[in-house]
Every structure is written in structure tokens, then in C-alpha cells.
Amino acid sequence: ACQDIWGYTPAELIGRPYVDLVHVDDRGKTAEADDNIRKAGKLTDFVNRYVRKDGAIVDVLWSASWSATDKILFCVAHDVTQRQRAEEALREAKDAADRANRAKSEFLSRMSHELRTPLNAILGFSQLLERQSPTETQRSRLGHITSAGRHLLDLINEVLDISRIESGRMQLSVEPVCLAHILAETLELIRPLAAERSIELCAPDKIDNEWHLLADRQRIKQVMLNLLSNAVKYTPENGRVAVSADLLGEKQTRIVVSDNGPGIARENLSRLFTPFDRLGAEQSEVQGTGLGLALSQRLMQAMGGSIGVESDPGRGSTFWIELSRAESPLRRTGSAPVKSSATANGQSPNGPKRTVLYIEDNVSNLTLIEQIVAEQGDIDLITAMQGRLGVDLALRHAPDLILLDLHLPDMPGWDVLAQLQAHEATRNIPTVVISADATTQQIQRLLAAGARAYLTKPLDVDHFIRTCDEMAKPKTAVAEVTASPS
Ligand code: ADP
Numbered sequence: 001a002c003q004d005i006w007g008y009t010p011a012e013l014i015g016r017p018y019v020d021l022v023h024v025d026d027r028g029k030t031a032e033a034d035d036n037i038r039k040a041g042k043l044t045d046f047v048n049r050y051v052r053k054d055g056a057i058v059d060v061l062w063s064a065s066w067s068a069t070d071k072i073l074f075c076v077a078h079d080v081t082q083r084q085r086a087e088e089a090l091r092e093a094k095d096a097a098d099r100a101n102r103a104k105s106e107f108l109s110r111m112s113h114e115l116r117t118p119l120n121a122i123l124g125f126s127q128l129l130e131r132q133s134p135t136e137t138q139r140s141r142l143g144h145i146t147s148a149g150r151h152l153l154d155l156i157n158e159v160l161d162i163s164r165i166e167s168g169r170m171q172l173s174v175e176p177v178c179l180a181h182i183l184a185e186t187l188e189l190i191r192p193l194a195a196e197r198s199i200e201l202c203a204p205d206k207i208d209n210e211w212h213l214l215a216d217r218q219r220i221k222q223v224m225l226n227l228l229s230n231a232v233k234y235t236p237e238n239g240r241v242a243v244s245a246d247l248l249g250e251k252q253t254r255i256v257v258s259d260n261g262p263g264i265a266r267e268n269l270s271r272l273f274t275p276f277d278r279l280g281a282e283q284s285e286v287q288g289t290g291l292g293l294a295l296s297q298r299l300m301q302a303m304g305g306s307i308g309v310e311s312d313p314g315r316g317s318t319f320w321i322e323l324s325r326a327e328s329p330l331r332r333t334g335s336a337p338v339k340s341s342a343t344a345n346g347q348s349p350n351g352p353k354r355t356v357l358y359i360e361d362n363v364s365n366l367t368l369i370e371q372i373v374a375e376q377g378d379i380d381l382i383t384a385m386q387g388r389l390g391v392d393l394a395l396r397h398a399p400d401l402i403l404l405d406l407h408l409p410d411m412p413g414w415d416v417l418a419q420l421q422a423h424e425a426t427r428n429i430p431t432v433v434i435s436a437d438a439t440t441q442q443i444q445r446l447l448a449a450g451a452r453a454y455l456t457k458p459l460d461v462d463h464f465i466r467t468c469d470e471m472a473k474p475k476t477a478v479a480e481v482t483a484s485p486s
Contacts (some may be wrong), residue, residue: 047062061078124368171440201241234281242450265313275290357399390402
């Protein structure tokens with residue numbers, strides 16, 4: 001066996017110190033192990049490398065025991081070269097997979113940024129044209145542009161979300177959220193879509209405001225909106241969609257969204273949560289990406305909940321989600337009304353002109369904002385295509401509002417914000433970041449650094465105008481406004 005492992009004949013080995021055969025890099029640890037055997041009496045699972053007579057390297061696994069009375073070292077050696085190589089290959093493969101995964105995530109986040117920037121121009125300008133009393137034909141053509149743009153945006157957002165969850169980079173803030181609020185807000189958002197299709201929306205009877213769930217507020221709304229919009233989309237006109245909430249034992253809550261639409265064939269149920277699988281709906285007129293349920297399932301799992309479905313083909317589908325109950329924070333602290341200075345009707349306040357400074361280097365984004373602002377009539381817009389110039393203009397003109405892009409040629413928008421915050425004269429001017437980077441981390445970072453709001457590109461024109469109205473109040477103290485990350 002020794003001859004097999006080391007390739008020497010007994011005659012070649014007799015009289016040679018064994019350490020001559022040990023790989024030079026392993027001699028130190030081998031001498032140490034040799035010492036230890038004599039002290040402890042035995043050694044197990046020790047691996048070192050030997051150099052065979054033909055120069056090849058063999059990995060040897062040792063167990064040994066020392067007999068002090070006989071002064072003999074009994075050793076058992078195993079050639080574990082194959083096993084070590086396999087483990088190394090596995091480690092390398094895992095490293096390569098990790099590297100590929102990181103590259104994929106970086107690619108996706110970059111792609112999302114690169115796609116959002118041109119989409120900002122496409123969606124922004126088509127929304128502007130829609131506001132300019134187009135003819136019926138033009139309106140219908142603009143509708144196609146906007147709806148295709150929004151579809152693309154949904155696709156980008158959903159792909160990005162799935163990749164974030166899969167790479168463990170999705171940041172969730174799981175906290176007690178009020179069930180009644182979540183249901184009211186999501187039903188409110190879905191109402192226009194249901195009305196368009198003459199679908200009756202049945203909301204649950206009044207739910208106690210103290211009923212709370214453990215969830216991430218934005219993400220639970222995203223899942224609910226997805227289930228509700230699916231129910232409304234796939235149910236034929238004049239159908240019915242109902243929402244209800246039940247307690248499951250003491251600790252769980254189940255929210256149910258049911259419809260009387262076409263239902264889902266039993267053999268398709270297992271494919272329901274597979275990304276991009278639309279179960280044949282791609283042949284229909286109903287728009288979708290096939291990502292909503294896949295993303296909802298991953299979000300529910302990430303929040304410690306679950307999602308499921310029961311369906312009766314031809315009669316309807318019932319989707320449910322389950323989450324843990326949480327103690328109501330109202331019970332502990334009493335409720336505090338949320339402060340907001342949003343103008344109720346979204347109109348520009350009357351009075352003197354407001355000055356807005358826009359720091360942005362992308363020409364089509366600049367043009368878009370210039371044109372939106374021109375429509376408002378009561379705003380003087382100053383623009384700067386570089387960060388340093390932006391800070392100078394802010395100091396010189398003391399605008400009522402600063403709009404800030406993050407990708408600037410001379411310095412990151414992040415530094416511009418820091419400089420604005422550092423100057424006494426500009427510290428209190430509300431700064432709104434407008435960026436294609438929609439990651440929660442980035443949004444939180446900028447809001448924590450002093451930005452009053454963070455708007456993501458592509459811009460929702462109405463939301464942008466509302467934000468300007470809330471923030472830019474000439475010559476009066478700026479009221480506190482809830483920062484909006486969307
Ligand atoms: P999509 O963007 O296609 O709506 P989803 O992941 O949300 O993607 O849903 C996947 C598929 O499941 C849909 O394409 C549709 O075929 C089916 N589906 C989802 N909800 C319903 C429902 N309420 N009724 C019937 N079919 C549904």
C-alpha cells in the first residue's frame with residue numbers, strides 16, 4: 001500500500017526520515033502534529049501532502065497512536081487525493097456560482113437603471129401630450145405608448161424584485177401593520193380598474209383598527225394589489241370580486257380574495273407561481289407579465305407568511321394569504337395623526353412665483369421637467385447640468401425647491417446634497433431627489449441624508465406636480481411633508 005501511495009520501493013525508503021517526502025509547505029504542521037501525538041497519545045483526521053517519487057502530489061489522511069511502552073508509532077494512512085480534489089472543485093464551483101450570481105444582480109440593477117432613464121422620457125412626454133387635449137385618435141395612440149411603457153416598467157420592477165429576493169438583498173421592514181388600513185388603501189387603488197370593467201367589489205364589513213399583522217407595509221400592499229388586480233383582470237365584465245379577512249386560531253390571519261371568473265384548471269395550479277408562466281393568458285387580451293404571483297409568493301415567504309389558491313374551473317378562484325397577527329401599537333402608545341401638508345386638490349397654491357432649481361445632466365430629462373413646469377405657469381425654473389454649478393446657483397438664488405439627479409458628470413448627487421445641507425443658506429431649502437435608482441437602500445440613504453422626498457424615474461407627472469406643490473411654498477415656512485419613496 002505504501003508503495004502504491006508514494007511510488008518508492010521499501011529499499012528506497014528504509015533509513016530516510018519520512019519528512020523528506022512531505023510537501024515543503026506542510027512540513028511545519030506535520031512536525032507539530034508529530035509532537036502532539038507523543039503528548040496526547042493519538043491523532044485523528046490529520047491531512048498533509050506528500051510528493052510521490054514521480055513528482056505528483058498526494059493528499060494523505062492520517063490517524064495515529066503512540067505507544068510509550070513500545071516506543072512505536074502506529075499509523076493508518078488513506079490516500080484522499082480524489083476526495084480533496086473533488087472538494088476543491090466544489091469550492092471553486094461554488095465561488096464561481098457566487099461570482100456569477102453577484103454579476104447577475106449587478107447587471108440587473110444596472111439594466112434597471114439604464115432602462116428606466118429612457119422610459120422616463122417615453123412615459124413623461126406621453127403623459128404631457130395627454131394633458132394637451134389630443135384628438136381621439138391621438139389619445140388612443142398615446143394610450144398605446146403609455147400602456148406599453150407602463151408594462152415595461154412593471155416588468156423591470158418585478159424582475160428586479162425577484163432577483164433581489166433571490167440574492168437575499170431585499171430589505172423588508174416587518175412590523176405591525178393595520179389590516180383595516182391595508183385593505184382600505186388597496187381597495188381604493190383597485191376601485192377605478194373594477195369600475196372600468198363593471199366589476200362589483202365587495203369589501204369586508206368594518207374591521208377593527210386594532211387588528212394588526214406582522215408584515216412589511218409596502219410589500220403586503222404589493223401582494224394584495226396583485227391578487228386584486230388579477231381577480232379584476234381575469235373576471236369577465238359584470239363579475240364579482242370579494243375580499244374578506246378571518247382569524248385562524250389565535251395567531252394567524254387569513255386574507256381571502258375571491259372572484260367568480262374563469263378559475264384555473266387543476267393541472268395548471270402547480271405552475272401558477274412559476275415566473276413568466278401565464279398559463280395561456282398570453283393568447284388573451286389580458287395584459288400581464290407572468291411575474292406577479294411568483295413575486296407575491298416570494299414576498300410572502302420573506303415576510304414569514306404563505307400564499308395559496310383554491311379554484312373551481314368555470315366558477316372562480318380563491319386566493320388567500322396568511323400572516324401572523326401582531327399586537328396593535330395603538331394599544332400601547334395611543335394613535336398619533338400623520339402630519340401632511342398635501343394640498344387636497346393637488347392644485348398649485350395661488351400667489352407669487354416659485355423658483356425651482358433642477359440639477360440634472362440628461363437633456364431629455366431636463367426638457368421634460370422644463371415642459372411640465374412651463375405648463376404650471378407659476379414656477380421659474382433654473383437648471384444646472386453640473387453638481388458644483390448647482391450648489392453655486394442654490395446659494396445665489398435661494399430657490400424654493402431643489403430637484404436633484406444623482407448621476408452628475410462632476411460629482412455624485414449624494415455630495416451635492418451634503419454640500420447643500422452644510423450651507424446655512426441652503427440647508428432648509430427642500431431638496432427632492434429624482435433618480436432612476438429605485439432601490440430601497442438608496443432611497444433610505446438619501447432621505448436620511450436630508451432629502452425631503454425621493455421620486456423615481458420614470459416620473460409620474462401628476463405625482464411630481466403634487467410634490468412640487470407640497471414642497472415649494474414661496475416666502476413661507478415649508479411645512480413638514482411626509483417623504484414619499486415612490
Ligand atoms: P400575470 O401578469 O399574467 O397576471 P401572475 O403571475 O399574476 O401574472 O398570474 C399568473 C397567471 O395565473 C395569469 O397569467 C393567469 O393565467 C392566472 N391567474 C392569476 N390570477 C387569476 C385569477 N384570479 N383568475 C384566473 N386566472 C388567474
